[in-house]
Amino acid sequence: MGRKLNNVLGAVTLALMVVALWMIFAWVPTEAEQGIVQRIFYFHVPCAWVAFAAFAIVAVAGVFYLWLGGQIWDDLGYAAAEIGMLFCTLMLLTGSLWAKPIWGTWWTWDSRLTTSFVLWLLYGGYLLMRAMLEESGQVARFAAVVGIVAALDVPVVIVSVRLWRTIHPAVLVTRQGGHGLQDPRMVVTLLVSITAFTLMFAWLLMLRLAILRTRTRLDEIARAIAIAEFRAGRA
Amino acid sequence: MDNFGYLFAAYSAIFAAIFLYVVFIWNRQSRLDDELRALEAKLDTLTVPPQGESGPQSGKSL
Numbered sequence: 496m497g498r499k500l501n502n503v504l505g506a507v508t509l510a511l512m513v514v515a516l517w518m519i520f521a522w523v524p525t526e527a528e529q530g531i532v533q534r535i536f537y538f539h540v541p542c543a544w545v546a547f548a549a550f551a552i553v554a555v556a557g558v559f560y561l562w563l564g565g566q567i568w569d570d571l572g573y574a575a576a577e578i579g580m581l582f583c584t585l586m587l588l589t590g591s592l593w594a595k596p597i598w599g600t601w602w603t604w605d606s607r608l609t610t611s612f613v614l615w616l617l618y619g620g621y622l623l624m625r626a627m628l629e630e631s632g633q634v635a636r637f638a639a640v641v642g643i644v645a646a647l648d649v650p651v652v653i654v655s656v657r658l659w660r661t662i663h664p665a666v667l668v669t670r671q672g673g674h675g676l677q678d679p680r681m682v683v684t685l686l687v688s689i690t691a692f693t694l695m696f697a698w699l700l701m702l703r704l705a706i707l708r709t710r711t712r713l714d715e716i717a718r719a720i721a722i723a724e725f726r727a728g729r730a
Numbered sequence: 731m732d733n734f735g736y737l738f739a740a741y742s743a744i745f746a747a748i749f750l751y752v753v754f755i756w757n758r759q760s761r762l763d764d765e766l767r768a769l770e771a772k773l774d775t776l777t778v779p780p781q782g783e784s785g786p787q788s789g790k791s792l
Contacts, residue, residue, distance in 0.1 A: 532733035535740045542744070581751055585744050592740040596733040695748070702755045709762040716769045723776035 497705065504698045511691040515684070523684040526677070535593040537684055541692035542586040543611075547649050549579025549696065550618065554646035557639035566711060569635040572642050574703035576621055578696060583615045598662060606655040607663035614652055617645035 519537045526533035556572035559565070590608070591601045602608065621641050628634045656665040664675065676682050 530732055532736050534737055538741065538744055581747065585747055588743055589740040592736045592743070596736050699751070699755070702752070702759070706755065706759050706762060709759065709766060713762065713766055713769060716766070716773055720769060720773050720776060723773065727776060 497701070501698065501701050501705070504694065504701065508691060508694040508698050511687070511694060515688040515691045518680075518684040518687055523680050524678050526681075529597055532593060532596050535589050537688045538692075539586060539589040539593060540685060541689045542582045542589060544689055545692050545696045546579050546583035546586055546614075547653070548693070549575045549582065549700075550614070550642075550646045550649050553579065553618075553621075553642040557642040560635065560639045569639070570704055570707040570711075571700075572639060573625060574700055574707060576618055576625075576642060577703060578699050580615070580618050580622055582692075582696070583611070583618065587611060587615060603662065605663055606659035606661045607652065610648060610652040610655045614645070614648045617641075617648060621645060 515537070519534055523534075523537070525531055552575040553572045556568045556575065560568035560572065587608075590611075594603070595601050621638060624641065625634070625638055655661065656663055676685070
């Protein structure tokens with residue numbers, strides 16, 4: 496049942512991604528000032544959206560793990576952090592590829608870029624810690640706390656373009672209010688792309704959670720085998 | 731078509747990264763499934779008593 500749902504979700508994601516690509520490269524008009532390279536925007540923003548959503552899930556799962564306990568919350572936080580890290584990396588990479596032709600540099604220590612990089616470092620540390628330490632209740636509790644604290648950077652990244660002087664454009668919500676997209680087709684394309692990325696995130700999260708569940712089942716069976724072998728040895 | 735290379739690089743990077751991640755997940759899942767099947771088979775041999783040693787049928791035969 497779970498695997499069938501995963502396959503359906505994967506197929507729907509793929510179909511919507513094809514639609515989004517068609518809209519980006521064949522339907523939406525080219526932006527007047529930046530030209531064709533502005534089309535990076537339609538995947539750059541969804542990458543950021545998925546990364547922020549994933550890190551918010553890490554924080555919520557962390558709160559529930561500390562409050563209620565339960566392996567599912569720890570698994571959810573771990574899986575969401577890994578996927579969030581993937582999309583945060585893609586957000587930084589696509590941003591850099593967009594910045595070079597527009598700003599004339601791959602990177603600048605601008606407030607939006609710096610806070611995003613800090614977010615990447617924080618969750619990089621979270622994943623490194625989980626990979627290096629042996630899984631235990633103590634590590635899971637510590638990871639939950641780190642996941643919650645690191646997520647506090649997400650709202651800072653979002654409001655950084657308003658709090659400090661920055662060269663990063665505030666397109667979705669401009670400093671004057673409203674959005675900065677010139678054509679309604681740009682808004683529709685962005686929304687379709689965000690929906691496709693959100694479905695992809697849900698699909699990847701389910702695949703990743705299935706691995707963690709299988710690992711838990713393996714541990715249970717390994718324990719049952721050890722007990723059965725001990726009993727057989729005594730008999 | 732100015733800056734097409736940057737656009738191509740950005741989209742290629744996204745699809746390559748997601749594709750590799752999905753392949754990585756699928757490989758890991760199939761490896762764990764194999765391991766799970768092997769351990770379940772081992773557990774079955776340890777917990778199911780051999781026929782004829784116990785159970786109601788063996789009792790009747792006695």
